[in-house]
Amino acid sequence: MKPLLKVIQLYKNENTLLEKAIKSNREAQHVLFEMHAPKMLSVCRYYIKDLQNAEEVMLNGFFKVFSNLKGFRAEGSFEGWIRRIMVRECISFLRQQKHIEFPMEDVDFKDGSANNIQSDIDVAQIQQLIDTLPEGYKMVFVMYAVEGYKHHEIADMLNITEGTSKSQLFKARNLLQQRINELNKTSYGTK
Amino acid sequence: MAPNNIEESIKNKLEQRTIQPSADAWTKLESRLDATDKNYKNKTFFWIGLAASIVGILLIASQFFNEVPLEKHTPVLVVTPEVIEQNNHTEVAVEKSNVEELINGQENSTDAIQTAQVAAKTTGTSEIKPEAIVALTNDVEIANNSFQEQEAPPVELQAQNLSFEEQQIQQVIAQVRILKDHDKTISDADLEALLAQAQQDIIQEKLYRKNTGIVDARTLLQDVEDDLDRTFRDKVFEALKANFNFVKTAVAQRND
Numbered sequence: 001m002k003p004l005l006k007v008i009q010l011y012k013n014e015n016t017l018l019e020k021a022i023k024s025n026r027e028a029q030h031v032l033f034e035m036h037a038p039k040m041l042s043v044c045r046y047y048i049k050d051l052q053n054a055e056e057v058m059l060n061g062f063f064k065v066f067s068n069l070k071g072f073r074a075e076g077s078f079e080g081w082i083r084r085i086m087v088r089e090c091i092s093f094l095r096q097q098k099h100i101e102f103p104m105e106d107v108d109f110k111d112g113s114a115n116n117i118q119s120d121i122d123v124a125q126i127q128q129l130i131d132t133l134p135e136g137y138k139m140v141f142v143m144y145a146v147e148g149y150k151h152h153e154i155a156d157m158l159n160i161t162e163g164t165s166k167s168q169l170f171k172a173r174n175l176l177q178q179r180i181n182e183l184n185k186t187s188y189g190t191k
Numbered sequence: 192m193a194p195n196n197i198e199e200s201i202k203n204k205l206e207q208r209t210i211q212p213s214a215d216a217w218t219k220l221e222s223r224l225d226a227t228d229k230n231y232k233n234k235t236f237f238w239i240g241l242a243a244s245i246v247g248i249l250l251i252a253s254q255f256f257n258e259v260p261l262e263k264h265t266p267v268l269v270v271t272p273e274v275i276e277q278n279n280h281t282e283v284a285v286e287k288s289n290v291e292e293l294i295n296g297q298e299n300s301t302d303a304i305q306t307a308q309v310a311a312k313t314t315g316t317s318e319i320k321p322e323a324i325v326a327l328t329n330d331v332e333i334a335n336n337s338f339q340e341q342e343a344p345p346v347e348l349q350a351q352n353l354s355f356e357e358q359q360i361q362q363v364i365a366q367v368r369i370l371k372d373h374d375k376t377i378s379d380a381d382l383e384a385l386l387a388q389a390q391q392d393i394i395q396e397k398l399y400r401k402n403t404g405i406v407d408a409r410t411l412l413q414d415v416e417d418d419l420d421r422t423f424r425d426k427v428f429e430a431l432k433a434n435f436n437f438v439k440t441a442v443a444q445r446n447d
Binding site: 026042059063145146 | 227
């Protein structure tokens with residue numbers, strides 16, 4: 001019962017904060033920022049290697065959030081709404097930086113058979129592995145596997161075909177597995 | 192299924208992560224939001240100012256156009272004296288209808304008299320020669336008596352059915368007719384005096400009705416207030432004038 005009451009309390013608080021933030025109440029906006037910024041910066045970091053750039057994109061996203069707060073409909077969660085804005089901002093940033101490449105050739109798949117190995121790699125290593133992926137692989141993989149977008153949604157947002165989205169995901173998975181295996185071999189090797 | 196296990200693991204670990212923004216992150220965002228709000232307020236003030244200006248222009252224009260109808264009353268008075276040229280019993284009936292038009296066109300007959308006074312002024316010149324004009328008040332009274340003797344029967348018959356205001360108006364018209372007969376000219380000031388006298392008589396009649404011997408308190412108060420206002424206004428103007436001269440003199444002396 002207590003966790004449920006806490007959730008209800010949080011919901012009421014967030015609603016109150018949203019109402020004030022819509023009226024440009026800076027304190028309310030600051031509280032909302034403090035509540036969601038750490039998570040959103042982590043999301044931006046999925047796509048953008050440099051942390052400073054990731055923070056800049058995160059601030060751009062929050063600026064759009066507070067500027068368009070009236071457009072938020074209470075159909076889904078507020079965090080989900082912010083997150084969608086952040087992902088679009090990240091895609092926009094990467095497009096400005098350079099053209100996002102979607103390589104069609106297989107990239108160095110040496111051993112993709114050890115699929116059952118559950119690695120104990122930590123989040124920092126996971127992020128490092130994702131950073132090494134080609135841009136196209138990374139975008140599709142993160143949007144599909146982590147954000148939960150469907151292939152047709154990914155295709156719309158990245159301006160590619162569904163087929164390209166599916167193939168990029170397949171290739172991303174293979175490459176990641178390969179690199180995880182290499183990591184495991186390295187770690188086992190040192191023991 | 193394996194890729195899903197790995198992906199599930201990757202997803203869970205990444206989703207648990209949070210990264211604390213830099214210390215000045217909120218400050219940067221706040222300054223951007225403040226700049227946007229300022230721009231929004233400036234734009235809002237601009238549009239409000241524009242709307243207010245348009246409303247002001249429309250009000251001024253409507254005031255300007257509202258002044259036009261006043262001129263429409265001028266022909267009414269000008270037409271009536273022309274009718275006096277005909278020395279006929281039917282004149283009285285025609286004058287009565289004209290008078291009724293005047294009365295009906297106004298809230299009360301005192302306004303009709305005032306309108307006539309304004310109309311006399313706005314006609315500008317004293318080109319009322321074709322219509323009969325009164326020379327002097329004394330002459331008017333004598334002429335009035337003589338006129339009344341001449342036209343007594345029909346006027347008396349009508350007077351019983353006319354109100355006091357209508358009687359006054361008829362009297363004015365009659366005086367004008369006499370002057371026309373005497374072929375004399377009169378200035379606008381004299382005409383105004385004639386009309387003012389008629390107005391005063393009407394007000395006095397309202398105050399104290401000779402028939403019933405009742406004094407109308409409300410009208411009396413109104414009349415006193417008007418006098419007071421006039422007196423007060425004159426006093427204020429005089430005081431301002433005196434003080435202005437005093438200040439002017441003092442400044443001139445100081446500058447010397």
